[in-house]
Amino acid sequence: MPEYKTITAVIKPALERKLTLGESVLLDECAESGLSREAVFGKMKKQFDVMKKAAEDASAPGVEGPLYFGDAYKIKQGIEKGIIPNDMTARAVQIAVAVNGWNSLSGKVVATPTGGSCGILPGVIISAQKEWGYDDDKAVMAIFAGAGMGIPIAYNGTLSGSVGGCQAECGSAAAMAAAALTDLRGGTPEMCAHAFAIACKASMGLICDPIGTVSCPCVKRNGMFAAVAISAAYMALSGVESIIPPDEMLTAFCSVSLDVAKKFNKLEYKVGVQCTPFACSLDPKLFRH
């Protein structure tokens, strides 16, 4: 079982075996865990079901919290009324906001890679299913591709907003989702690596500055980074390559993440939107986990 410490280490086994990235990551996971293909695939599928249920439940009218005001329902209405297009990106934004809004209300979700960023990959993948008619098995296979590509970030950087800023959460999720969508659309493992590297560029330096327990600005950032993931995948699928080699991009991404979070450390003082007069006027209890 190869250790996925670099982007090259993730895609190389796929290239050598002439497999899609998702299939290759699934096989490596089976070898590593000693579990059957059915068990490993079934576990991911069960998680995908939780994502879909969260997307559905959170899109209903009346889903609200102290700092979440039914945004997913509003965007859904926007699509249904034709105010915004019923397309891949708009639906992905809607689903990402729904799933992360659900998370902010302590609902059941799947950490992807974290709670604060759990809407992005479901938004992109579920929307792609509607756009191109992929069944759940295809969608789940693509999620393996995204998950595999996230592992080098965990090895070389962090996935914790407290340690690496929002970049570590939403930035990582967008890079994973970009790779997943590229795999789903039939992109090669190299294209997945480029989609990942391109998406990384969008979140470099993004700080973690939540008001309340992971809701503002997290929920909206989930929506916006779903769009980032789609943009990156579209570029890579069209043959656009990251000028910076993906592994060098990974190093830069992880290094900026840790540096920026040292300067903007939300545990030591207020940062970003936490400093706004509006945020300061709120009950301090909202700032705590």
Added chain:
Amino acid sequence: MRVFELVGPIMFGPSSSHTAGACRLSRAMWQILDCPMKKAALGLHGSFRVHEGGTVNKALVAGLLGFDTDDDRINNSHALMEQSGIDFSWENVTLENAHNNSVRYEIEGDGFSFSAIGASVGGGMIEVSEINGIKLSLTGDYNTLLVFAEDLEKAEKAFSSLGLEGGEVECHPGKAGGGIILYKTSLPLEPELCQKLESLEGVGHASRHLRFD
């Protein structure tokens, strides 16, 4: 590192470090103790500190009761802890050079007690960095057999006699000839191994921390 660290676990919102990871960190203590818990004293550091008018993170409490990240009972963990009869206490602490999401544990059980420091490091992942004052690293990436040695040399012999293969062995010396042996493997570890080890010379306590599934 496995794909389910990146996509997973199934958890309750809002923050994987403060729900899934917190639960798993405390659950690691429950697994390491592996006997009825009598007392749990928590030192809360960084983001786990309790502020005025607040309560201890409910997932930290739930893990001590053995609940997993997707267990609905997490939402009722404070009441269930009270009913459990465990002497539960906490204080805010400052741990040196510790991760922002760290907890110090002092756990007493029926026949075994230990202390530990660990952190919820993001995305539901955890790392236990110290047990009984001994620096080590325990994560959910593999199955781990923990052997608490009263006499490390004898315990090493006892461990070798099991003839386990395919994993990594770490011997961490502690005070007065004792220490901790960690055996990390991706293969299953049967519970009978612990009972067998505990019957051998030099071994005080043996338990397992299982890889996150």
